Amino acid sequence: MRARYRPRPLSRFHHLPVRVRLTVAFAGVMAAVLAGAGVFLFVQVRSDLDAQIDAALRLQAANVVKLVAQGSPRTLSSTGGGLAQLYGTGGDLLLSTRAARGSRLLTRSEAASAFDSRQLIEQHTLASGLARVLALPAATATGGRVVVAVAASLRLRDHEIDNLQRLLLIAGPFALVLASIAGYELAGAALRSVEGMRAQAERITEHDLSERLTVPEADDEVAALARTLNAVLDRLEATVVRERRVVSDASHELRTPLTTLRAEIDLALIGDREQPELRAALESASEEVRRMSRLADDLLVLARADQGRLPLNPRPLEVADVLERAAGHARAAAEVRGRSIVVSALAVRARVRADPDRTAQAIDNLITNALRYGRGTIILTARNGGDMVELHVTDEGPGFQDSFLERAFERFARGEGAALSGQGSGLGLSLVQAVALAHGGRAHARNRPEGGADVWIALPRDGPARSGGP
Ligand SMILES: Nc1ncnc2c1ncn2[C@@H]1O[C@H](COP(=O)(O)OP(=O)(O)O)[C@@H](O)[C@H]1O
Numbered sequence: 416m417r418a419r420y421r422p423r424p425l426s427r428f429h430h431l432p433v434r435v436r437l438t439v440a441f442a443g444v445m446a447a448v449l450a451g452a453g454v455f456l457f458v459q460v461r462s463d464l465d466a467q468i469d470a471a472l473r474l475q476a477a478n479v480v481k482l483v484a485q486g487s488p489r490t491l492s493s494t495g496g497g498l499a500q501l502y503g504t505g506g507d508l509l510l511s512t513r514a515a516r517g518s519r520l521l522t523r524s525e526a527a528s529a530f531d532s533r534q535l536i537e538q539h540t541l542a543s544g545l546a547r548v549l550a551l552p553a554a555t556a557t558g559g560r561v562v563v564a565v566a567a568s569l570r571l572r573d574h575e576i577d578n579l580q581r582l583l584l585i586a587g588p589f590a591l592v593l594a595s596i597a598g599y600e601l602a603g604a605a606l607r608s609v610e611g612m613r614a615q616a617e618r619i620t621e622h623d624l625s626e627r628l629t630v631p632e633a634d635d636e637v638a639a640l641a642r643t644l645n646a647v648l649d650r651l652e653a654t655v656v657r658e659r660r661v662v663s664d665a666s667h668e669l670r671t672p673l674t675t676l677r678a679e680i681d682l683a684l685i686g687d688r689e690q691p692e693l694r695a696a697l698e699s700a701s702e703e704v705r706r707m708s709r710l711a712d713d714l715l716v717l718a719r720a721d722q723g724r725l726p727l728n729p730r731p732l733e734v735a736d737v738l739e740r741a742a743g744h745a746r747a748a749a750e751v752r753g754r755s756i757v758v759s760a761l762a763v764r765a766r767v768r769a770d771p772d773r774t775a776q777a778i779d780n781l782i783t784n785a786l787r788y789g790r791g792t793i794i795l796t797a798r799n800g801g802d803m804v805e806l807h808v809t810d811e812g813p814g815f816q817d818s819f820l821e822r823a824f825e826r827f828a829r830g831e832g833a834a835l836s837g838q839g840s841g842l843g844l845s846l847v848q849a850v851a852l853a854h855g856g857r858a859h860a861r862n863r864p865e866g867g868a869d870v871w872i873a874l875p876r877d878g879p880a881r882s883g884g885p
Pocket residue numbers: 780784785788789810812813814815816823828829830831832833834838839840841842843844845868
């Protein structure tokens with residue numbers, strides 16, 4: 416079974432127009448993406464800049480270490496370029512480049528630990544501002560040990576980072592606003608075609624069911640929706656047309672007997688009628704009333720079947736019994752017409768699970784038709800049909816007109832000759848089919864190759880379902 420759609424209580428957000436909801440959701444996601452991208456960019460750029468600075472510091476340190484090893488550290492103070500210092504044991508500052516004079520690049524304890532291993536101080540406050548410092552041990556030409564410290568100012572790096580931050584803070588919201596406006600417009604454009612379709616659908620259901628929605632050229636969801644709605648309209652129109660035809664056919668069918676009835680009664684009321692004349696008029700009137708009540712009964716059964724409310728009382732039935740009993744009912748009527756009715760010796764012995772009264776009514780209808788429209792012997796038989804048992808009624812008459820065969824089960828459908836004869840209303844086979852369908856079975860009609868009609872209903876076999884054929 417398909418899950419039933421159960422509406423949930425809606426939040427306030429869900430009462431906003433779709434267009435606004437889409438835009439808000441879109442803007443939310445966009446803001447998260449932009450913020451994420453901004454943070455990522457910021458972190459990435461900063462670590463790139465730090466890596467560049469570190470590479471420069473390593474190079475600078477290597478140069479100083481080389482000078483120290485060559486025994487010419489004094490040249491350091493005269494070169495002037497860059498920030499570099501030498502520390503002796505105990506953290507004493509031994510030597511500074513000109514740019515580094517005035518402040519220590521390392522504290523005493525930092526200098527002490529740099530004797531053991533290279534140290535990187537990410538931020539060190541100098542008189543000239545923040546700097547990044549690299550310190551490492553080095554050997555002098557005379558075999559002594561010193562610490563080399565080199566530093567790079569962070570001013571440029573911080574400046575660049577500040578710039579980037581400002582850019583992100585301005586461009587991000589700007590991009591967000593632009594994207595939201597674009598999203599709002601886009602949602603509007605998408606919904607315009609839906610709104611157009613809704614308006615069109617409203618006009619169609621109000622006025623003329625034969626109109627259809629225009630399917631947009633693009634092969635998208637909206638076009639699919641239009642096609643689906645058109646298919647729904649097709650079915651709706653077909654149903655409405657069929658219902659209207661049934662109603663008008665039914666009124667028509669009722670009018671004829673009513674007219675006859677009125678004429679009979681009016682005639683009987685004129686002057687002084689003799690007893691036998693009155694009796695004949697009443698008999699004729701009674702016949703018309705019976706005809707009308709049969710029609711009303713049939714229509715009621717069909718209406719119930721349509722709503723799936725045909726009361727059924729299914730129970731196991733021997734098909735042989737069903738056929739024998741039906742033949743018994745009809746035998747007298749057949750003999751009057753000089754016809755015979757037999758149950759075939761080939762009928763299979765089987766049981767169906769069906770409502771006895773409805774089944775009998777269906778078979779009676781088929782026999783009445785065979786008597787009315789067929790000729791020769793009427794044969795009742797039963798055959799296996801998989802999980803079903805088929806109850807057949809055949810005759811030796813002209814059979815159905817080929818063009819009529821596929822409409823034979825429609826309501827009020829009558830073959831050409833039958834419509835003229837004034838007998839029957841065209842509901843007989845509809846009823847047969849309704850009964851079969853209500854049992855989960857089917858009804859079929861065909862012309863036998865050897866001549867005559869073969870009409871049958873297939874009813875579910877009683878007991879556990881059998882697989883395979885006869
Ligand atoms: N055994 C048959 N042989 C030939 N035509 C048949 C036979 N049974 C039914 N028909 C055709 O099918 C039509 C519909 O049958 P049915 O629904 O029973 O309506 P009705 O009997 O009221 O005319 C009949 O009018 C007739 O033309």
